[in-house]
Amino acid sequence: MQFHDRKAIYLQIADLFYDQILRGRLKPHDRIPSVRELAAQLEVTPNTVQRSYAHLHEKGIFYTKRGIGYFVSEDAVERARQIKLQEFIDEELPLLFSQMEALGLDFDQLKQYYQNFKKRQQ
Amino acid sequence: MQFHDRKAIYLQIADLFYDQILRGRLKPHDRIPSVRELAAQLEVTPNTVQRSYAHLHEKGIFYTKRGIGYFVSEDAVERARQIKLQEFIDEELPLLFSQMEALGLDFDQLKQYYQNFKKRQQ
Amino acid sequence: MQFHDRKAIYLQIADLFYDQILRGRLKPHDRIPSVRELAAQLEVTPNTVQRSYAHLHEKGIFYTKRGIGYFVSEDAVERARQIKLQEFIDEELPLLFSQMEALGLDFDQLKQYYQNFKKRQQ
Amino acid sequence: MQFHDRKAIYLQIADLFYDQILRGRLKPHDRIPSVRELAAQLEVTPNTVQRSYAHLHEKGIFYTKRGIGYFVSEDAVERARQIKLQEFIDEELPLLFSQMEALGLDFDQLKQYYQNFKKRQQ
DNA sequence: GTGGTCTAGACCACC
DNA sequence: GTGGTCTAGACCACA
Incomplete structure (x- = not known):
């Protein structure tokens, strides 16, 4: 994937999920790709994806189960x-x-x- | 300069002139840089710049004096x-x-x- | 300073500021030590302090002026x-x-x- | 094991026994590990463990049989x-x-x- | 000088 | 395997 430089990459990654949620392609309690998996796919470090997910977690868009993965929260939309x-x-x-x-x-x-x-x- | 891919490059170059004209940085009858000069500066082929200038000429923003160059037209703004x-x-x-x-x-x-x-x- | 391992270091650093604010030792618009300065003092990497400050920024406790520093926000208490x-x-x-x-x-x-x-x- | 510094170490060791007794993991008349054994396990000096046991003895939690060892007392709970x-x-x-x-x-x-x-x- | 982002790589806790 | 934290070091934007 291509990233522009007007916005931090981790926020652009977060935007991918904001869009998918607003368009209804991701539903509450759907599982999110693992940090390492998405990092490999987007060709960024796992750290950067982790930061995106942490951001979405703080915003209440994702919830997390340690050792399991990230999920779309109930009132994400x-x-x-x-x-x-x-x-x-x-x-x-x-x-x-x-x-x-x-x-x-x-x-x-x-x-x-x-x-x-x-x-x-x- | 950086170009994005949502719009043809020659139109993005034309936009540079639209903006300068609307902001008053380019006045009627101001001389425009030569095709080759601007092409070198923007690191594109002269062909692309030529296409931008032709576009602006067609739109009545530039006028041309054969053998001299392009100029901002009277009612460009x-x-x-x-x-x-x-x-x-x-x-x-x-x-x-x-x-x-x-x-x-x-x-x-x-x-x-x-x-x-x-x-x-x- | 000593950190225990029941809580992430960046959160323990954040707690230092929560306490100072709740005790009134830090007032709105007070300047916060720079990331690098506090990192040197606490003997952690600047990254970790940055993370603490980012956390407090998200929570609305700090505000930031790029190139200047972090400050205690109006309604931090x-x-x-x-x-x-x-x-x-x-x-x-x-x-x-x-x-x-x-x-x-x-x-x-x-x-x-x-x-x-x-x-x-x- | 890790000890914090808010409380004397011998009291923290005593707390281990208080907890096990209150949770029913140690029953009346159970035998307690020898001073040297526990000292080795916790990586403290036998002196410190001895002090813990003396404390628990004094409080009526442990009783002692000369030459045998320490035991949980009848009404320890x-x-x-x-x-x-x-x-x-x-x-x-x-x-x-x-x-x-x-x-x-x-x-x-x-x-x-x-x-x-x-x-x-x- | 300040804050802010990203990488590469390590280590831990949980399952 | 998963998420989460930390380090070391780099680079950028802003002032």
């Missing part, structure tokens, strides 16, 4: 949603708003595009 | 703004709105964050 | 109290109650000792 | 319980109550945790 939402608000929205300003797009126009988007969805 | 705005609407907004849906953020909440953003700017 | 309380409930109370059982001490007797303790305090 | 209970009351409870105060946990809350503990036991 809700927690993941909460965390990514905060990230979106803190990191992406300011960029968005700056771009809008630079391009001379005001909020009412944005609203129209949003309504079009919703219509097309139906 | 307005054209650049128009082009990037359309790109923003077609490519970024749908992604943005999809993310909002996935994270359960509705438009009214977005409005609040926008208002906070404007306040902080003042 | 309240957060530290909350965290140590949970730890006490999860780890110490079960031990306490087990000991009481083993020694044949019931809760009413405990209450009497508690009341004596409070009287002596006055 | 009750005496051990009494002694450890007193120790618990004098040394551990004050610490416990201090911690409760520092963490802002009052006695009614403690009672709730106790009741939860009893429920889980059933």
Whole structure:
């Protein structure tokens, strides 16, 4: 796998799991690949994967059974949603708003595009 | 320079000029570096840079004097703004709105964050 | 400094700061010794101290200024109290109650000792 | 074996016997390992073990047959319980109550945790 | 100088 | 086999 350098690798690995959980591909109590296994697959040191898993453990996304493995926690989806939402608000929205300003797009126009988007969805 | 692979390299190079023009770092009738010079600097083939310049010429951002070089056109700013705005609407907004849906953020909440953003700017 | 092996060293280091904060010896916005400095003093690798600080950062006890250092956060006391309380409930109370059982001490007797303790305090 | 330094080593050795007696692993009239044997096993001087045994003898936990060895006394369990209970009351409870105060946990809350503990036991 | 990330390799506890 | 901790040493971004 390819990693970019705008974000720490261990956080990019964590994002893989955030996405899979939010998309419903990983369900509560699913087993996660072992640290060493994923490390080999992604070609990083086990330490880095361990760090990703520890991060997700602290965030309450994973739970752990010593000597067994990592698992998706019961309320992983809700927690993941909460965390990514905060990230979106803190990191992406300011960029968005700056771009809008630079391009001379005001909020009412944005609203129209949003309504079009919703219509097309139906 | 580093290029990502989500977009053709010649378009990424063109974006460098779009940005400089929108930020006012490049003014109408400013001379643009020669194809060979920029190609050397960015470590790409001159062909790729030539393609970027042709693209910007076609879009009315650059004009050319045979045997002399490329220059920023009179109304480059307005054209650049128009082009990037359309790109923003077609490519970024749908992604943005999809993310909002996935994270359960509705438009009214977005409005609040926008208002906070404007306040902080003042 | 001496570390025991019932708990990870990085958590024991974190405990040093939890204690100092709860006792009021460290106040909000106080600067924390640099990672390398404390590592040298405690004779562990900087990595281990870094891990302690990262832990306290995640818990909202420290905040950080890149290139400057770590600082005690505004509401460190309240957060530290909350965290140590949970730890006490999860780890110490079960031990306490087990000991009481083993020694044949019931809760009413405990209450009497508690009341004596409070009287002596006055 | 590992000893900590919060308590004299000979008392920590005595505690090993208190525990085994309270848990029923050592019964009245069981023979105790010889001083030299236990000293070798724990990697301490025989003097230290001798001091532990003298302590337990004095407390009525052990009795001795000249030239034979030490044995667990008839009412060792009750005496051990009494002694450890007193120790618990004098040394551990004050610490416990201090911690409760520092963490802002009052006695009614403690009672709730106790009741939860009893429920889980059933 | 500061914090932050990553690697390579070791050792431990648990199952 | 699994997770978890620690070391030694490197490199980067920021100030």
